[in-house]
């Protein structure tokens with residue numbers, strides 16, 4: 001506000017952004033207007049392929065559990081988070097909530113919903129299937145439904161998601177899922193050995 005004017009939208013707001021409402025710099029919902037969502041939409045269209053790939057990737061990550069354990073999960077958190085953030089940022093516009101639900105949402109990240117709804121769309125979806133808040137953006141939940149229909153485990157979209165635990169932001173979902181799967185496998189083995 002150095003020149004005495006309120007800053008509206010981001011540095012280069014388009015006509016539809018000029019509503020006159022004050023909008024702090026860099027938090028405008030219009031900042032994504034210029035994006036074409038092409039990669040995100042590609043991921044939804046190829047949800048089945050990504051589901052197949054992720055299943056194998058998760059298995060490989062789990063096989064590396066002894067390595068993560070030897071190095072220390074805490075120590076590998078930063079580099080793994082860095083890779084996860086960039087890979088998923090490119091493919092899904094990932095916001096690093098730390099509690100990934102892509103496998104249950106047709107590979108459409110619900111954190112891209114401006115209202116961050118984790119359990120389906122709001123009542124404001126436009127007739128053309130776009131978002132109420134960001135009119136140029138396809139509703140992430142419309143896309144989630146489309147993507148889920150091509151997935152083997154697509155009905156997982158019906159599962160109710162827990163509220164986002166904000167304390168897990170910017171942490172690696174890959175590592176947490178792996179650590180959890182490893183501890184479940186250990187518990188299984190312990191139960192079986194007690195039974196013999």
Ligand code: SF4
Pocket residue numbers: 088092093094095096097098099100101102109110111173
């Ligand atoms: S659900 Fe969370 S971790 Fe998964 S892609 Fe979206 S922001 Fe990233």
